[in-house]
Amino acid sequence: MIQIAHLTKIYGKKGNTSSAINDINLELPDSKIIAIVGKSGSGKSTLLHLIGGLDRPTSGEISILNKDLTQLSKKEMDHYRSHELGFVFQSFFVEANQSCYQNVALPLEINRIPVAKRKALVEKALDQVELGQKTKVRAGTLSGGEKQRLAIARAIVNGPKVILADEPTGNLDSVTGDKVIDLLFGLHKKNKATLVIVTHDQDIANRCDIRVFIKDGKIERVEGLAK
Amino acid sequence: MTWRDTLARSARTLRQAKVRTLLTAAALAVGGFTLTATLAAANGAKDYGNKLVNTNFDPSSLIVTKSQNTFGRGGSNKPQPYSSSYTSVGRNSLVKELSSSDLKRLAKFPGVSSVFEDYQTSILYVTAQNGAKYTGSTQAYDPNISHQLVGGYVNGQLKTGEVVLPQDYLSLLNLGTAKSAIGKTVTVQVRQTLGGQETLQFKIAGIIAAPSTLINPGNVNTTLLLNPTDAQNIYNFVNYGTINYDRFLSATVRVTDGTNQSKLLKVQNEIKSAGYGAESAKDFEATITQIVNVLQIIILVFGLIALIASFFGVVNTQYISVLERTREIGLMKALGMSSRVVSRLFIIEAAWIGVIGALIGSLTAIIAGLLLNPWISQQIDFGSNRLLVFHPSQVIALIIFLTLVATIAGLLPARKASKLDPIEALRTE
Numbered sequence: 001m002i003q004i005a006h007l008t009k010i011y012g013k014k015g016n017t018s019s020a021i022n023d024i025n026l027e028l029p030d031s032k033i034i035a036i037v038g039k040s041g042s043g044k045s046t047l048l049h050l051i052g053g054l055d056r057p058t059s060g061e062i063s064i065l066n067k068d069l070t071q072l073s074k075k076e077m078d079h080y081r082s083h084e085l086g087f088v089f090q091s092f093f094v095e096a097n098q099s100c101y102q103n104v105a106l107p108l109e110i111n112r113i114p115v116a117k118r119k120a121l122v123e124k125a126l127d128q129v130e131l132g133q134k135t136k137v138r139a140g141t142l143s144g145g146e147k148q149r150l151a152i153a154r155a156i157v158n159g160p161k162v163i164l165a166d167e168p169t170g171n172l173d174s175v176t177g178d179k180v181i182d183l184l185f186g187l188h189k190k191n192k193a194t195l196v197i198v199t200h201d202q203d204i205a206n207r208c209d210i211r212v213f214i215k216d217g218k219i220e221r222v223e224g225l226a227k
Numbered sequence: 228m229t230w231r232d233t234l235a236r237s238a239r240t241l242r243q244a245k246v247r248t249l250l251t252a253a254a255l256a257v258g259g260f261t262l263t264a265t266l267a268a269a270n271g272a273k274d275y276g277n278k279l280v281n282t283n284f285d286p287s288s289l290i291v292t293k294s295q296n297t298f299g300r301g302g303s304n305k306p307q308p309y310s311s312s313y314t315s316v317g318r319n320s321l322v323k324e325l326s327s328s329d330l331k332r333l334a335k336f337p338g339v340s341s342v343f344e345d346y347q348t349s350i351l352y353v354t355a356q357n358g359a360k361y362t363g364s365t366q367a368y369d370p371n372i373s374h375q376l377v378g379g380y381v382n383g384q385l386k387t388g389e390v391v392l393p394q395d396y397l398s399l400l401n402l403g404t405a406k407s408a409i410g411k412t413v414t415v416q417v418r419q420t421l422g423g424q425e426t427l428q429f430k431i432a433g434i435i436a437a438p439s440t441l442i443n444p445g446n447v448n449t450t451l452l453l454n455p456t457d458a459q460n461i462y463n464f465v466n467y468g469t470i471n472y473d474r475f476l477s478a479t480v481r482v483t484d485g486t487n488q489s490k491l492l493k494v495q496n497e498i499k500s501a502g503y504g505a506e507s508a509k510d511f512e513a514t515i516t517q518i519v520n521v522l523q524i525i526i527l528v529f530g531l532i533a534l535i536a537s538f539f540g541v542v543n544t545q546y547i548s549v550l551e552r553t554r555e556i557g558l559m560k561a562l563g564m565s566s567r568v569v570s571r572l573f574i575i576e577a578a579w580i581g582v583i584g585a586l587i588g589s590l591t592a593i594i595a596g597l598l599l600n601p602w603i604s605q606q607i608d609f610g611s612n613r614l615l616v617f618h619p620s621q622v623i624a625l626i627i628f629l630t631l632v633a634t635i636a637g638l639l640p641a642r643k644a645s646k647l648d649p650i651e652a653l654r655t656e
Contacts, residue, residue: 054561054650075565082563089653093558097243109232110564154562 002028002051002162002194007060009046009217020046022217023060028210028225030161033188033195035208043217044198045166051196052085052164053077065161082110086155086163086193088184090170092147096140100131100150103139107158125157126150128190129183145176149183156187162194169201181207228568237575241583244548251544252584254537259588259629260595261530263622267596269523270616275609276515284508285371287485288343289495291333292477292504293323324474333480333503338494343369343479346455346462351416351424353451355400363396363449365415367458371481374452378405379433384454390415390429391452394436405434415451417461420469427461429453480505534629537584538636545577545640549647556644557652570645577637578630585629589622 009021020043038044049055104122129149169177210224241248334342352360368385402408415427466472485491498505596615
């Protein structure tokens with residue numbers, strides 16, 4: 001469960017501050033597909049970064065998988081990100097000069113998974129995103145859709161409990177984007193990891209179990225949550 | 228991330244930027260080359276110096292002069308109050324010289340077994356049955372110095388009337404081979420400074436070749452070695468009535484059990500306290516080593532300057548690498564890589580550059596040394612000795628040192644990488 005209470009994030013210093021997240025309260029169940037929807041600058045990416053432990057809130061509490069993120073040390077936060085989360089970014093962030101295998105193996109290296117176990121895990125993840133035939137191909141030579149699939153393989157290889165996707169179709173054409181979303185949803189069905197998608201695309205949002213609409217750093221409304 | 232993965236990932240990153248890696252390593256290689264070659268040259272020079280001392284000096288004896296100023300500082304080039312022991316040496320230079328009474332006094336010092344003077348004297352010419360006349364000099368045979376005899380055999384001291392002849396005279400005087408010349412007679416013509424001449428005959432007891440480690444091999448090539456009494460007689464005859472008569476620049480003082488350094492030092496101090504100058508083979512060796520060390524330091528400074536330049540080269544390269552790979556660093560951090568591991572990745576990359584540079588520099592120096600050694604030896608008349616002597620332990624230590632330098636150079640960029648905010652880093656286009 002994701003529990004957020006009075007969460008506030010203010011950027012800048014005295015006299016020149018801007019509030020990205022403003023006193024948000026939210027409770028989201030596990031194993032659901034959740035869309036965080038809003039326009040550019042609404043604060044949706046900031047909320048995702050706070051859930052992902054990439055940033056610290058100015059005030060308030062945020063608890064995921066029974067972990068109070070505001071209380072975690074830097075080391076514990078690194079461990080949380082590497083063991084519990086999978087990230088998918090709008091710009092893919094694949095390492096162009098490395099092979100598909102090496103890209104997907106990165107989280108396993110970070111988690112000190114023995115080399116002997118790595119191969120099977122990487123190949124399984126690549127098979128799941130239909131890139132099983134491209135293990136040795138340099139990531140830089142892949143198409144945009146393939147790069148995002150590669151990024152998804154990297155996100156799931158650790159078997160995370162939560163996958164955070166920040167505008168995963170933002171850099172793709174609509175057909176490729178749909179395929180990527182289908183892939184993410186299909187994987188969710190299999191592994192039941194909580195999938196949090198930040199998007200401004202209403203069609204994608206409509207396919208999600210829960211939709212959190214954000215405007216000016218505040219929750220405008222939440223759809224799909226059982227009362 | 229394990230050390231193994233960190234090493235592999237760093238190596239992979241460097242392979243992907245081959246040209247940049249090699250160029251940065253090349254700067255380190257220049258320093259590595261200079262330092263390796265300098266150390267090797269110093270090794271060679273020191274080895275040569277040791278051989279030089281061992282070949283020219285008896286380790287159990289002292290070279291004694293009248294004054295302590297004679298060693299190192301040479302003579303005075305200003306007018307001096309008259310003293311019976313002053314002798315003119317060269318142009319405008321005066322040195323105090325030993326007399327036969329000094330030699331007798333030195334022989335009485337406790338621990339001194341004998342006093343030896345070589346009586347070096349220029350002769351008019353040396354000739355044999357073929358009638359050809361050649362210039363040369365005579366000198367007392369010193370059985371305590373290892374002579375390289377190529378013909379004949381000398382057991383202890385030469386007998387009066389015997390000579391050990393330099394090899395070069397064999398063909399000039401038509402004396403045959405080094406073996407067949409033994410027992411033949413040569414005639415030595417000497418001329419007194421005041422005008423008189425004397426003809427002396429000597430039987431060949433040995434033929435000598437000058438080893439390349441002699442301080443003045445040319446001198447040995449033209450010096451006839453005689454029994455000390457013969458050498459002294461010639462010396463006294465030639466210098467009779469001149470300022471050089473009964474004057475000796477130096478004498479060799481043998482010390483009983485002088486290979487024992489403490490005994491040698493004790494006698495040396497006693498002789499010195501009596502106002503004489505006294506130097507042992509160790510002192511000469513130390514002087515040579517000191518000269519080599521000074522030269523070595525000068526060249527090492529150049530190597531270190533190259534190293535400092537390459538240090539900043541590594542800093543610059545790694546700094547640019549951090550800037551270029553900001554998004555990659557952001558990604559690694561987002562995926563949970565700790566700042567410490569990010570830092571370690573960049574430090575190890577710098578260390579790899581150090582290893583590559585050190586290996587290129589050291590191996591190039593070794594290969595160049597092996598190829599050029601014979602030519603260098605020929606150019607500086609080193610004989611079979613080698614100027615560049617590589618000690619594996621030194622080369623390994625140098626590679627470790629250069630790796631350490633590159634590692635230190637990588638610390639600052641690594642720190643920058645570790646401090647990057649993942650969100651900011653991922654935003655970078």
